[in-house]
Amino acid sequence: MPHLRPGGFVTPRRDKRPLPRIPVPAARAVVDCAVYVDGERRHGRVSYRDALHEVRSNAEGFVWLGLHSPDDDQMEDVGRVFGLHELVVEDAVNAHQRPKLEVYDDTQFLVLRTVKYVEHESMDKASEVVETGEIMIFVGPDFVVTVRHGEHGGLAGVRRRLEESPASLKLGPYSVMHAIADQVVDSYLDVTDLIETDIDAMEEDIFSPQAQTNIESIYLLKREIVELRRAVSPLATDLQRIGSEHDDLINVEIRRYMRDVLDHTIKAAERIASYDELLSSLVQAALGKVAMQQNIDMRKISAWVAIAAVPTALAGIYGMNFEDMPELDWAFGYPTVLLVMVTVCLLLYRTFRRNNWL
Structure with a gap:
């Protein structure tokens, strides 16, 4: 249909061939x-x-x-x-x-x-x-x-x-x-x-x-x-x-x-x-x-994973609901386990620091 232009209606061009x-x-x-x-x-x-x-x-x-x-x-x-x-x-x-x-x-x-x-x-x-x-x-x-x-x-x-x-x-x-x-x-x-x-x-x-x-x-x-x-x-x-x-x-x-x-x-x-x-x-x-930076990062990650594995393992063991487990009835059993966790983690941290893993 025609389009409105400022000067009035203009009929659109029907020939689609390119202009010269x-x-x-x-x-x-x-x-x-x-x-x-x-x-x-x-x-x-x-x-x-x-x-x-x-x-x-x-x-x-x-x-x-x-x-x-x-x-x-x-x-x-x-x-x-x-x-x-x-x-x-x-x-x-x-x-x-x-x-x-x-x-x-x-x-x-x-x-x-x-x-x-x-x-x-x-x-x-x-x-x-x-x-x-x-x-x-x-x-x-x-x-x-x-x-x-x-x-x-x-x-x-x-x-x-x-x-x-x-x-x-x-x-x-x-x-x-x-x-x-x-x-x-x-x-x-x-x-x-x-x-x-x-x-x-x-x-x-x-x-x-x-x-x-x-x-x-x-x-x-x-x-x-x-x-x-x-x-x-x-x-x-x-x-x-x-x-x-x-x-x-x-x-x-x-x-x-x-x-x-x-x-x-x-x-x-x-x-x-x-x-x-x-x-x-x-x-x-x-x-x-x-590549060297990636190796360093992997060593750091591995070291922290190893440190975290100790408390995770002990907590997992003592988290099992068995009656015949060592030191369950001992009053100092809980703090002793925590102390063992901290001690082992510190020893691992010191070892990794000495070997430049951390």
């Missing part, structure tokens, strides 16, 4: 787009179509287009303008790619996983330690297209630093790729430093005799280390390819810079591998500590 999706212009995903000539940015905001047309018409400079989380239609339009292969266009839309380097003719496609340390009061209260995202870089002879997924790892700072250093931008579009890779890899080292602090605190807690050990927090941190390892370790192989002397697409100076980034990546990967091994050892130590 309205395409969102690619410009909505653009963070920044600029033309760089001789290391200097051309002033004025231009579309990426006009920017690429300007560069190719004048046969100088390059375009740097920055995108944030584009959808299928937006990325397809960018791919058509810059001549990107359809496979890498699909990868750029679908996040959660592994770090990789692919070469399509004169275009290189580099995927970097970004990481961010999530602040927390303690590991017991943390639900996440490392937040990951992605940056995808398309580099051609006269353009750089960067696609970022995630709420961290913004490239505005990288662009600003490069614009303040025209000598770097003069090296061409691959200088942008180096600057982005350098920032991402430096963040790996920063995150590993912060994680090391968490591991040190956890290690101190595990080997403190009176502290309660939360094994779940160790497993949480180990899971985050595994995620971090997946983001960092595969990148070393791809950076070796970029820094190779046989890569004719990149000039010699950029290859030297990329080898420095490779060194930092290997350093971060080695740190992460050592943290993984250390956490495995901490898991074993924590399990051993829990």
Whole structure:
């Protein structure tokens, strides 16, 4: 039946087919787009179509287009303008790619996983330690297209630093790729430093005799280390390819810079591998500590049960209603039995204390 609306009665829509999706212009995903000539940015905001047309018409400079989380239609339009292969266009839309380097003719496609340390009061209260995202870089002879997924790892700072250093931008579009890779890899080292602090605190807690050990927090941190390892370790192989002397697409100076980034990546990967091994050892130590605590608790319980068994047995015996039982008619029989109970219990307590059972 019709539904009442502020403007009157509206007949409900009977066609249950999904409404056609309205395409969102690619410009909505653009963070920044600029033309760089001789290391200097051309002033004025231009579309990426006009920017690429300007560069190719004048046969100088390059375009740097920055995108944030584009959808299928937006990325397809960018791919058509810059001549990107359809496979890498699909990868750029679908996040959660592994770090990789692919070469399509004169275009290189580099995927970097970004990481961010999530602040927390303690590991017991943390639900996440490392937040990951992605940056995808398309580099051609006269353009750089960067696609970022995630709420961290913004490239505005990288662009600003490069614009303040025209000598770097003069090296061409691959200088942008180096600057982005350098920032991402430096963040790996920063995150590993912060994680090391968490591991040190956890290690101190595990080997403190009176502290309660939360094994779940160790497993949480180990899971985050595994995620971090997946983001960092595969990148070393791809950076070796970029820094190779046989890569004719990149000039010699950029290859030297990329080898420095490779060194930092290997350093971060080695740190992460050592943290993984250390956490495995901490898991074993924590399990051993829990098992030892359980043994101590069982010894205490067994000792108290043994002490309680003496009065229980005597009370059970004298609680039976038989006439011919020893000392039933003796005036001091009752206090004597109580005294025997207390004496035996004290002797047992002393023995257990001496043997560190209590």
